[in-house]
Amino acid sequence: MNKPIKQHLIDPEICIRCYTCEMTCPVEAIHHDDNNVIVDAEACDFCMDCIPVCPTGSIDEWRVVTTPYSMDDQYSWDELPDQEDLGADEAATSVEALDDSVAQLLAEAHKGAGGKAKAPATAAKPSVNMYNLGKPATARVQGNYGLTRDPDHDVHHIILDLGATPFPVLEGQSIGVIPPGTDENGNPHLPRLYSISSPRDGERPNFNNISLTVKREQNGLCSNYVCDLKPGDEVRITGPFGATFLMPDDPQARLLMICTGTGSAPMRAFTMRRQRSAGGKSGGMTMFFGARTPETLPYFGPLKKVPQDLLDQHLVYSRVEGQPREYVQDRIVQEQDKVADLLLDPKTHIYICGLRGMEEGVDLAFGSIAESLGQQWTTLRDAMREEGRYHVETY
Numbered sequence: 001m002n003k004p005i006k007q008h009l010i011d012p013e014i015c016i017r018c019y020t021c022e023m024t025c026p027v028e029a030i031h032h033d034d035n036n037v038i039v040d041a042e043a044c045d046f047c048m049d050c051i052p053v054c055p056t057g058s059i060d061e062w063r064v065v066t067t068p069y070s071m072d073d074q075y076s077w078d079e080l081p082d083q084e085d086l087g088a089d090e091a092a093t094s095v096e097a098l099d100d101s102v103a104q105l106l107a108e109a110h111k112g113a114g115g116k117a118k119a120p121a122t123a124a125k126p127s128v129n130m131y132n133l134g135k136p137a138t139a140r141v142q143g144n145y146g147l148t149r150d151p152d153h154d155v156h157h158i159i160l161d162l163g164a165t166p167f168p169v170l171e172g173q174s175i176g177v178i179p180p181g182t183d184e185n186g187n188p189h190l191p192r193l194y195s196i197s198s199p200r201d202g203e204r205p206n207f208n209n210i211s212l213t214v215k216r217e218q219n220g221l222c223s224n225y226v227c228d229l230k231p232g233d234e235v236r237i238t239g240p241f242g243a244t245f246l247m248p249d250d251p252q253a254r255l256l257m258i259c260t261g262t263g264s265a266p267m268r269a270f271t272m273r274r275q276r277s278a279g280g281k282s283g284g285m286t287m288f289f290g291a292r293t294p295e296t297l298p299y300f301g302p303l304k305k306v307p308q309d310l311l312d313q314h315l316v317y318s319r320v321e322g323q324p325r326e327y328v329q330d331r332i333v334q335e336q337d338k339v340a341d342l343l344l345d346p347k348t349h350i351y352i353c354g355l356r357g358m359e360e361g362v363d364l365a366f367g368s369i370a371e372s373l374g375q376q377w378t379t380l381r382d383a384m385r386e387e388g389r390y391h392v393e394t395y
Contacts, residue, residue, distance in 0.1 A: 014058035016241035034134030038074035057116035120248035153296035171269035176238035192222035197265035263354025292319035329361035
């Protein structure tokens with residue numbers, strides 16, 4: 001019988017098809033087809049370079065197997081297979097397969113990846129990967145609105161109408177937008193991922209439409225394409241993607257949301273969902289939202305209209321002339337009594353979305369507050385993640 005070996009896999013249900021891992025892999029062990037992103041067992045050398053760049057933790061999956069799953073096997077999956085039953089002798093050997101050096105590498109890699117997340121226990125079941133590269137859905141632009149008053153931080157709110165095409169989404173999921181044309185090798189461009197900023201019943205209630213929050217990047221192929229779209233234009237999209245960064249359906253759950261820039265997209269969706277479904281019966285939401293200035297903060301105006309008893313918001317600016325720089329982690333520490341209460345409440349769900357650089361500062365802020373409560377933050381954080389109450393998507 002073959003000696004059990006460790007195999008690196010990607011969870012197709014959680015993967016959001018951003019292809020960052022494929023572009024990062026130094027040995028070209030990661031590949032994709034129209035449906036899935038997979039790892040070639042023969043090429044993978046367990047260098048772990050792909051682990052920290054994954055925004056969802058879907059790349060951090062491992063199985064001990066006697067015969068590796070083939071690439072064709074992985075391309076066909078809708079969900080990850082369970083660990084196979086190896087039997088007593090093989091199971092004992094499998095412990096050796098996950099040797100100490102690899103375990104150490106994994107522990108180091110986890111520091112930047114946010115770890116593996118679970119969906120909230122009460123979250124609705126998401127639809128995933130209904131439309132792919134080979135068979136994308138077609139949406140029509142219903143509206144394109146500028147959200148900021150700074151030309152160097154040009155952010156747009158895009159509304160896409162799906163017409164009669166079924167495209168069920170949940171708050172916190174993403175879609176892929178396929179830019180037109182081909183790359184330098186003549187291949188069609190891969191989709192770029194954008195978080196949905198509208199609730200499940202549509203940007204306009206009970207209409208089959210969704211919205212995106214997109215920042216124009218100077219040399220961004222897809223961001224410039226999307227920000228220049230006109231009403232009536234057709235757009236090819238894939239998805240929906242994401243099965244863990246979801247909000248609980250329990251109206252009494254408390255949401256602690258931390259975001260920067262376009263990382264506000266899922267937070268907007270969460271807020272609108274609560275406004276429409278829970279209202280005054282909500283357990284409440286607290287948001288720390290960072291930007292350079294009020295002129296660069298998306299949805300600045302609409303946020304001011306959200307009732308305080310529904311959304312306790314802290315808008316934080318780092319580049320206001322004549323004022324000291326402040327970042328979200330600074331305000332979190334400043335509001336430590338309020339945050340401490342949230343950290344200790346088993347009904348609290350934490351969501352962090354935005355630039356990857358914010359993650360370390362937020363983690364340190366939570367660590368300081370947890371320590372003041374006599375808690376070890378890493379233990380508390382890991383327990384929350386295991387319970388489906390801690391979610392990170394940074395890029």
